[in-house]
Every structure is written in C-alpha cells, then in structure tokens.
Amino acid sequence: MAALPPYASTPERIWYYAFRIICAAVFFFLIFPLMVIVPLSFNAVPFFTFTTEMLAFDPAGYSTKWYLDFFTNLNWQGAVWNSFVIAFFATILSASLGTLAALGLSRPSMPYRTLIMSILISPMIVPLIISAAGMYFFYSRVGLQGTHLGVILAHAALGTPFVVITVTATLVGFDNNLIRAANSLGASPTRTFFKVIVPLITPGVISGALFAFITSFDEVVVVLFVGSFEQRTIPWQMFSGIREQISPTILAVATLLTLVSMLMLFALELLRRRTERLRGIKNT
Amino acid sequence: MQNSASAAIVTADGQPLKVSLARALRRQRMFALALVAPLFIFVAISFIIPIADMLFRSVENGIVEEILPQTVKALESWDETSGELPDEAVFAAMVADLKVARKERTNTKVGQRLNYERSGMSSLFRGAGRKAGRIKEAPYKEQLIKSDKDWGKIVTWQVIKQFSPNLTPGYYLASVDAMQTPEGEIRFEDSEKAIHTKLFIRTMIMSVVITLMTLLLGFPIAYLIATQPAKIGNLLIILVLLPFWTSLLVRTTSWIALLQQQGVINDILVFIGIISDDGRLTMIHNATGSVIAMTHILLPFMVLPLYSVMKTVPPTYMRAATSLGAHPWPAFWKVYFPNTVPGIGAGAILVFILAIGYYITPELVGGTSGTFISNRIAFHIQNSLNWGLAAALGAVLLVIVLVFYLLYDKIVGIDNMKLG
Numbered sequence: 001m002a003a004l005p006p007y008a009s010t011p012e013r014i015w016y017y018a019f020r021i022i023c024a025a026v027f028f029f030l031i032f033p034l035m036v037i038v039p040l041s042f043n044a045v046p047f048f049t050f051t052t053e054m055l056a057f058d059p060a061g062y063s064t065k066w067y068l069d070f071f072t073n074l075n076w077q078g079a080v081w082n083s084f085v086i087a088f089f090a091t092i093l094s095a096s097l098g099t100l101a102a103l104g105l106s107r108p109s110m111p112y113r114t115l116i117m118s119i120l121i122s123p124m125i126v127p128l129i130i131s132a133a134g135m136y137f138f139y140s141r142v143g144l145q146g147t148h149l150g151v152i153l154a155h156a157a158l159g160t161p162f163v164v165i166t167v168t169a170t171l172v173g174f175d176n177n178l179i180r181a182a183n184s185l186g187a188s189p190t191r192t193f194f195k196v197i198v199p200l201i202t203p204g205v206i207s208g209a210l211f212a213f214i215t216s217f218d219e220v221v222v223v224l225f226v227g228s229f230e231q232r233t234i235p236w237q238m239f240s241g242i243r244e245q246i247s248p249t250i251l252a253v254a255t256l257l258t259l260v261s262m263l264m265l266f267a268l269e270l271l272r273r274r275t276e277r278l279r280g281i282k283n284t
Numbered sequence: 285m286q287n288s289a290s291a292a293i294v295t296a297d298g299q300p301l302k303v304s305l306a307r308a309l310r311r312q313r314m315f316a317l318a319l320v321a322p323l324f325i326f327v328a329i330s331f332i333i334p335i336a337d338m339l340f341r342s343v344e345n346g347i348v349e350e351i352l353p354q355t356v357k358a359l360e361s362w363d364e365t366s367g368e369l370p371d372e373a374v375f376a377a378m379v380a381d382l383k384v385a386r387k388e389r390t391n392t393k394v395g396q397r398l399n400y401e402r403s404g405m406s407s408l409f410r411g412a413g414r415k416a417g418r419i420k421e422a423p424y425k426e427q428l429i430k431s432d433k434d435w436g437k438i439v440t441w442q443v444i445k446q447f448s449p450n451l452t453p454g455y456y457l458a459s460v461d462a463m464q465t466p467e468g469e470i471r472f473e474d475s476e477k478a479i480h481t482k483l484f485i486r487t488m489i490m491s492v493v494i495t496l497m498t499l500l501l502g503f504p505i506a507y508l509i510a511t512q513p514a515k516i517g518n519l520l521i522i523l524v525l526l527p528f529w530t531s532l533l534v535r536t537t538s539w540i541a542l543l544q545q546q547g548v549i550n551d552i553l554v555f556i557g558i559i560s561d562d563g564r565l566t567m568i569h570n571a572t573g574s575v576i577a578m579t580h581i582l583l584p585f586m587v588l589p590l591y592s593v594m595k596t597v598p599p600t601y602m603r604a605a606t607s608l609g610a611h612p613w614p615a616f617w618k619v620y621f622p623n624t625v626p627g628i629g630a631g632a633i634l635v636f637i638l639a640i641g642y643y644i645t646p647e648l649v650g651g652t653s654g655t656f657i658s659n660r661i662a663f664h665i666q667n668s669l670n671w672g673l674a675a676a677l678g679a680v681l682l683v684i685v686l687v688f689y690l691l692y693d694k695i696v697g698i699d700n701m702k703l704g
Contacts, residue, residue, distance in 0.1 A: 023508045027505065033535060034534070037538045050548065097323040100320075101320045110313070110316040111313050111317065116320060119332070122331070126685065127641020127685055129641055134331075138334035160327060214529065217531075235531065238533045242533075250537055254531070257531045258531075261531065
C-alpha cells in the first residue's frame with residue numbers, strides 16, 4: 001500500500017485511513033499486554049491492577065519492593081540459577097550436535113535426507129504435553145526424573161531442531177568451491193573446517209544456539225513434568241506462583257524477562273545483518 | 285576380454301574408475317551419515333524412545349497377570365459367557381494370589397487398575413487382601429463370597445478375565461468414551477457422559493476459532509508490513525517479533541492482569557461508564573480467556589509466514605489490475621489475494637498445530653470451560669494417575685497433529701520452514 005495518490009476518490013481515502021487504524025489497533029493488541037505489566041510491576045499494593053494512587057502519579061502508589069523481593073527471595077534466586085545452568089548446558093549440547101548434523105545434512109551425498117530430517121525435527125512438531133508425558137514416563141523409569149541431567153537432556157532434545165534448521169539455512173548458499181579451493185591450496189581438512197567453514201556458518205550457529213537457549217529458558221511444560229522443585233526454573237516458579245499465591249513479584253519478573261527478550265531480538269537482528277554482509281562479500 | 289571402453293579406464297593406482305568412484309561415493313555417504321549420527325542417536329534416546337514407550341504404555345496391561353498369575357491361569361478354562369461363577373479352583377487360585385499380593389502390598393495396585401474399568405474394584409481388592417489372609421482352607425469359593433458379596437458376581441470375574449491379557453484396547457476405547465462389555469461388544473457412553481469426545485471436539489473448535497482470529501488480525505498487518513518501504517517495514521516487523529520472543533508465561537501473566545474481574549480492562553470499562561461496578565465482565569477462567577490469550581500468543585506464527593509470502597507478490601500485479609480498469613476491491617480479491625493463499629495455508633496449519641496441543645495458557649486462564657485435551661492428559665498423569673489413559677489420549681492427539689503436519693509438509697515443505 002503505497003502512499004495515497006492525489007487523484008484518490010473519497011471512498012479510497014476513507015479506506016486508506018480506516019485500514020491504517022485497523023492495523024494500528026492490531027499492533028496495539030500485540031504490544032499493549034507487554035507494556036502494561038511494566039507500570040503494574042511497580043505497584044505498592046499486592047494487586048494486579050492500577051490503584052487510584054498510581055493513576056494520580058502519587059509516588060506513594062509506586063514501589064520497587066517486588067523487585068527487591070525477586071532479588072532476595074531464595075526461591076526466585078534458585079530459579080534464576082537453575083534456568084541459566086539448564087539453558088546453558090542444553091544449548092551447548094544441542095548447538096554442537098545440531099551443527100554437526102546440519103553439516104552432514106547439507107552434503108549432497110547425504111542418503112535418506114528427508115526421512116532423517118523429519119525425525120530430527122520431530123521434537124518441534126510433537127505437542128509439548130506429549131513430549132513431556134513421554135519423557136516423564138521414560139525418565140522416571142531410568143531414574144532421570146527429578147534430576148538436572150534429565151531436564152538438560154530433555155531441553156537439549158527440544159532445542160536441536162532450531163539449530164538444525166538455522167544452520168542448514170545458512171549452508172543453503174554455501175559455495176563448495178571454497179572447500180575445494182582450500183584443499184587445493186594445501187589446507188588439511190581440519191584447517192579447512194576451522195578457517196573456511198566455521199567463519200561462514202558462525203552466524204547460523206549463534207542464532208540457532210540463541211533459539212535453543214530461549215527454548216530452554218522459556219520452556220515450562222517439560223520442566224513441570226521431568227523436573228521437581230530442585231530443578232525449578234523461572235517459568236516453573238512463575239507457573240506455580242500464578243496458580244498458588246499471586247504476587248506482583250511475578251510482574252516484576254515478567255518485566256525483566258521482557259527486557260531480556262528485547263536484548264535477544266537485538267542480538268539476532270545484528271546477526272542477520274552480519275550474515276547478509278558476509279553473503280554480499282562472497283557474491284562479488 | 286578388454287573390449288569395453290569403461291573397463292579400459294583406470295585410475296592412477298590401477299583400479300577401474302567405476303570401482304574407485306563407487307568407493308569414493310560410499311565414503312562420502314558414510315562421512316555424511318557419521319556427521320548426523322551423534323544427533324540422531326541423541327534424539328532417538330532422549331526423545332523418540334520416550335514417545336514410543338508412552339505409546340506402548342497405552343496398550344500395555346501386564347499388571348493383572350503379574351499380580352494374579354494363578355488366577356489368570358485358572359480363569360483360562362472358564363467360559364465367561366456361560367452365566368455361571370468360576371469353579372472352586374479359580375477361587376483357590378485367587379485366595380493364594382491375594383495372600384502373596386498382600387505380602388508385597390500389590391493388591392491395591394491391581395484393584396486400582398481394574399477400577400478404571402469398573403468402579404468398586406479398588407475397594408474390593410483393598411479389603412480382599414486382608415480378608416483372604418483369614419481363609420486357611422477349602423471351600424475357598426464359599427468363604428471368599430462371604431467375605432465380600434462382590435466375589436459372587438459374575439461381572440467381577442468377567443472384568444478380571446477380560447483384562448488379564450498383556451495387551452488391551454481398553455485405554456483407547458476409554459479415550460473415545462467407549463468400553464468393551466464382558467460379552468465383547470463395544471459400547472459407547474451416553475453423549476452427556478462422553479467427556480473425552482466432548483473435550484476433543486472442544487479442542488478442535490477452539491483451535492479453529494483461534495486460527496481464524498489470528499488470520500483475521502494477522503492478514504491486514506502482514507499486508508501493511510509487506511507493502512511498506514523496507515525501513516518502515518523492518519520497524520513494524522519488530523513489533524511482531526517482540527511478542528514472539530517474549531516468554532509465554534509473561535504474556536499469559538499480562539492477560540491475567542488485563543482480563544480478570546478487578547483487572548485493567550474491567551477497570552477502564554467501569555471508569556468510562558460502559559459497565560457498572562457490579563456488572564464486571566467475566567473474561568478469564570473460561571473459553572473467552574483462552575481464546576483471547578492464545579490468539580495473542582499465536583498471532584506472530586500467522587503474521588510471519590503471511591508476510592514472507594506477501595513479500596514475494598510483485599506490487600505491479602495490483603497496479604496492472606487497476607490500470608486495466610478493475611476497482612481496488614476486485615483487484616485485491618481476484619489478483620492479490622490468490623497469491624497469498626500459500627501463506628494463509630502455512631500460517632493456518634502452523635497456528636492450528638500449535639493451538640491443538642497447548643497446555644500452559646489454557647491451564648492458567650481457561651478455568652473449566654476453556655481447557656483443552658492436553659489439560660486432561662496432564663490431569664491423568666498428575667492427579668488420577670491413570671497413565672494408560674493419559675498415554676492413549678496423547679496418542680490420539682499425536683495422530684491428529686501428525687496428519688496436519690504432513691499436510692503442512694505437502695504445502696510448505698519442512699525444508700522451507702523459517703524462523704524469526
């Protein structure tokens with residue numbers, strides 16, 4: 001929808017502005033819920049709503065005590081620690097295995113490509129409740145239920161499809177002549193891998209790893225089943241908090257998490273630009 | 285006999301070229317497989333085997349034979365359609381089994397299992413463990429029936445016999461609200477008692493409603509983003525990506541804050557006088573809450589595929605149509621819209637697949653009328669402990685999702701799946 005031409009008729013003009021208003025309303029619907037929690041998290045009273053003091057911008061209506069609660073409460077601190085530890089190890093596992101597999105899948109000599117790909121992607125397709133149920137039954141059988149290792153393995157499995165997809169996408173435009181050139185210039189396969197392949201796929205690996213990290217960091221269904229209180233993550237704690245004692249600390253955590261996701265988005269955007277730039281250099 | 289041309293060509297080490305080439309190709313294939321192998325093994329162990337294990341659990345029924353081995357054997361010769369109670373030998377076997385079960389405290393387990401099929405079995409077996417211990421000698425039949433008159437009912441024995449095989453279709457029948465009568469007929473529950481069928485239908489309907497809502501809201505903004513100059517377009521797409529990247533629980537929490545009775549939306553409506561203070565709307569802990577929150581959560585999954593398809597439709601099409609005299613609306617409907625159908629298909633199936641298996645949001649904002657089949661599965665795992673039924677419900681859900689996934693694969697192709 002380009003700018004309105006000068007010869008537009010009245011109905012066209014009306015529709016042009018009406019359409020923009022509709023779109024603005026949809027964007028408002030998308031963003032408003034994320035924004036509304038920010039002021040609410042500074043509420044002085046333990047409710048999920050604006051008080052009259054808040055609306056009058058009375059400083060007494062605002063407080064940072066929920067943030068203080070978050071940073072001092074041992075339940076929440078344990079959850080933060082668990083979230084990072086679990087997401088970190090799950091990401092390492094899924095990023096390394098996923099990158100290797102993507103390199104294999106992108107080779108023209110790969111047999112049964114579609115079949116293997118659909119099996120590797122399956123953790124992303126199967127509804128989480130089914131994955132969680134299956135893992136709960138099986139992991140309790142082998143003694144992994146209620147252990148950090150169990151949750152890490154489960155999250156790594158859920159994160160691998162994202163790594164496989166992003167790295168494979170990076171490799172789609174990969175010029176195999178670069179490998180041949182390196183080989184013909186006398187580089188060993190290891191040297192070719194680290195000096196030629198790695199720099200080119202790094203943006204894909206990092207964005208895949210970010211996806212895997214956020215998958216684990218955000219995941220709650222599997223951790224509810226495979227984990228226990230000892231493995232509580234931030235989403236686990238939020239989930240039980242919403243169900244049991246609703247407190248604005250949850251809103252404070254939500255605000256902080258929104259900040260984290262903004263940073264994530266920013267990082268991914270930078271990576272995307274870098275990939276484009278690298279591609280650009282390669283094509284000239 | 286070196287007359288064929290191909291045999292004459294040899295590589296430097298004297299091997300025929302064909303052999304050498306085949307070997308090189310095989311080596312390359314093996315190398316590619318070796319790269320994929322670690323992940324494949326990892327996914328197989330940590331994910332595929334657990335799912336397979338769950339599917340097996342939905343038909344597995346070893347417990348009756350494991351705890352009542354002698355009874356099961358003795359019942360083999362009994363004709364359950366004869367209308368007569370089993371003979372003394374069966375009762376003797378049952379008393380012997382119960383004595384062992386009581387020692388190992390497994391009599392309640394088998395009772396619980398059989399209770400899924402016929403209520404009352406749980407208390408029958410709980411009591412029987414103690415009572416059977418007092419029966420020292422024959423006649424076992426008379427004494428056992430005296431201890432609890434349920435042992436004198438044919439149907440008790442029919443249920444035990446029916447569920448003594450190691451595999452059972454019982455859980456699957458229960459997942460569609462049916463059961464097998466002792467005579468072997470399949471009987472469906474009355475429609476008002478058919479909770480699982482009702483829940484499956486509700487899950488489907490709500491997923492369709494959510495899909496339509498996301499399409500309705502997503503189409504205009506995808507169109508706007510796709511037709512804006514790159515600079516504004518990139519800015520607008522960030523407004524879609526931000527909720528996409530924000531934690532699911534954050535978004536659910538904020539909908540609770542917005543929709544609850546003392547929440548932001550009700551406060552605003554009361555403040556501007558549309559509703560009175562005691563006429564506050566109930567928008568949460570019901571189906572409305574589920575639909576609103578999930579539409580918001582799944583909207584980016586509709587907008588992103590739509591946008592990527594709309595981006596490829598050349599703007600000249602619309603200009604050509606209008607310059608040939610079409611009014612803007614027919615030009616849009618007949619020229620632009622058909623080009624976006626692949627995007628609609630991709631987005632709709634994606635949203636539908638995601639919606640149908642949703643658990644967290646319905647659990648927190650769905651109340652009782654807005655829950656999905658996943659909530660029922662979780663209930664059977666955590667509360668009723670009927671794992672077999674949970675597994676069967678999960679398997680049915682999995683089949684539904686896989687059908688739509690294959691459809692998605694046909695329309696879009698998994699290789700074309702894009703993220704972010």
